[in-house]
Amino acid sequence: MISLAYSPCPNDTFLFYHLTRNASYPVKEELYDVENLNEFAFQGKFPVTKLSFAAYFQIIDKYILLETGSALGRGCGPLLVRKKNSKTDLTNYKKLYIPGMLTTANLLLSLYTNGKHTPTALRYDEIIPKVMSEEDSLGVIIHEERFTYEERGMEKVVDLGEWWEESTGYPIPLGAIAIRRDIQKVEALQFQTNLRKSLSDAYLEPKEMMDYIRFNSQNKDDAVIKSHINLYVNEFTKNLGEEGHGAVEYLLKRAIEAGFIKKPTPLPLFLGES
Numbered sequence: 400m401i402s403l404a405y406s407p408c409p410n411d412t413f414l415f416y417h418l419t420r421n422a423s424y425p426v427k428e429e430l431y432d433v434e435n436l437n438e439f440a441f442q443g444k445f446p447v448t449k450l451s452f453a454a455y456f457q458i459i460d461k462y463i464l465l466e467t468g469s470a471l472g473r474g475c476g477p478l479l480v481r482k483k484n485s486k487t488d489l490t491n492y493k494k495l496y497i498p499g500m501l502t503t504a505n506l507l508l509s510l511y512t513n514g515k516h517t518p519t520a521l522r523y524d525e526i527i528p529k530v531m532s533e534e535d536s537l538g539v540i541i542h543e544e545r546f547t548y549e550e551r552g553m554e555k556v557v558d559l560g561e562w563w564e565e566s567t568g569y570p571i572p573l574g575a576i577a578i579r580r581d582i583q584k585v586e587a588l589q590f591q592t593n594l595r596k597s598l599s600d601a602y603l604e605p606k607e608m609m610d611y612i613r614f615n616s617q618n619k620d621d622a623v624i625k626s627h628i629n630l631y632v633n634e635f636t637k638n639l640g641e642e643g644h645g646a647v648e649y650l651l652k653r654a655i656e657a658g659f660i661k662k663p664t665p666l667p668l669f670l671g672e673s
Contacts, residue, residue, distance in 0.1 A: 400425040401590065403447035405576075406433050407615035408542050409624045410631035411449055414468055414576075416608045418597035424589075430615060432522055433574065434499030446579050447590060451499070452572040453506035456651050459663040461579060463587070463670050464639075464647070467595045468576030471635040471643055476560010476571045477504035477541050480530065480553040487535045488556055489516065496530060496538040498523035503573050504539045506650075507559040509659050524617045527551055541573075543618040546626050567653075569646040570635065578670065587670055598637060644669060 405411040407430045419428050431439070437454035439445060443461045455462060477498075481487045489495075489512060497505045497518040508516060518539075521529060526538040531552055539559070540548055548555075560571045576594065578587045601608065609621070616624055635643045647668060654660050 400427055401447060401582075401586075402427045402429070402445050404429045404431060404436055404439060404445040405449040406430065406436060406574075407617070408433075408631075409612050409616050409627040410470055410636075412612045412615050413601050413608070413628050413632060414594070414598055414636065416597065416611055417600040418593055421593060421597070424593050432499075434501060434520070434522070437499060437501035440577070443579060446582055447576065449574055449576055451501055451503045451506075451574050452647060452650060453503040453654065453659070454501040455575055455577055456654055456660050456663060457501075459666050459668065462577035463580055463666075464668055465576045465578060465587075465591050465594065465670050466639050466672060467591055467598065467637060469572065469635055469639055469643065470574040470631045471570055471572045471639070471646060472631070472633045473564055473570045474560065475545075475573065475630045476558060476563060477507060477539050477573075478545060478548065478558055478560075479508070479537060479539050479556040480527075480548050481537050481556055482531060483552055483554045485535075485554075487537055489537070492535055492537045494519055494529075494533060494536040496521045496526045496536065498526060498539060498541050502541070503571075503650075504541050504559070506654055506659055507563060507571070508539055510653055510657055511557070511559055511562055514657060514659075527553060543616065543623055543627050545630075546623045547618065567649060569649055570642070572643070572647045572650050573631075575647075580666075584670075588672075591670060595637065598632075639669065 530538040
C-alpha cells in the first residue's frame, strides 16, 4: 500500500477518485489544504503528494515530479482582488492576503512586484471574507474562488497568470503531483500509470464520483465544480510534455533569479516515461 496526500479541490478529487478505489492497487489517501501539503512535503511525510510548484522547487532533493497530475495551463492563474469600487492597489494597501507563503500564487506575486510586497498568509477560502471585512485590503485568490469573487463583491486588480503568460509566452505551472525519490523507479512508474488511468476513467463521470467531489469541495455548486475541473484539468494534467517541462524549468529559473529560492541540487525534475 502506498500513502498519498492531495487537496479537497475538485481537480484533485476528480484526478484521484478512481485510483483510491482501485482494489488491485491499494492506496491510503489523506486530504489537506495545499499549504498544509507544502509543509508536509518539506518533511517528506507522504510518499506521493500534491504540492505547489513553488514549494517543489525548494525540496527537489526529496521529490521528483510525475508527468501526470499537474495543474498547469492558461487562463487559470491566481487573481489579485479587492472590494468593488475600491482604489486599493499594490501601492496603497494595509493588508495583502495570500493563500500560503509556499504557494505558486505567492511566487507569482513576488515576481510581479519584484519582491516589494508584504503578504499575510491565510487559508485560500478565508481570503475573500477577510478582504470584505476590512478597508484597504487586497487578496490573492485561487481554486473555486476564481469563479465566485465578483458575485461576492470583489473585483480584479490583476490576473497574475495572464501577466505571466503575456510576459513569458509560457502556461503557468501552479500545482503538481510528486513522488519521493526513495521510491524505486519501477514503483513510481507504476503509480504514474495508475494515476493516468484514474484520470482517464474520471471522464466517465459516475454519480458517485461527483458526490465525492462535491462532498470535499468548499463550494457545493455543481456549476462551479464543473468549471473548476474544466479549467484546471487539461492536456498538461494528462502529460506535462515538452511545453509543460519548459514552463516548469523557466518558472524555476525565474524563482532563482528573483531570490525567492536558493539554487537547488542539480537533479532531474521529472520522472519521465517507462
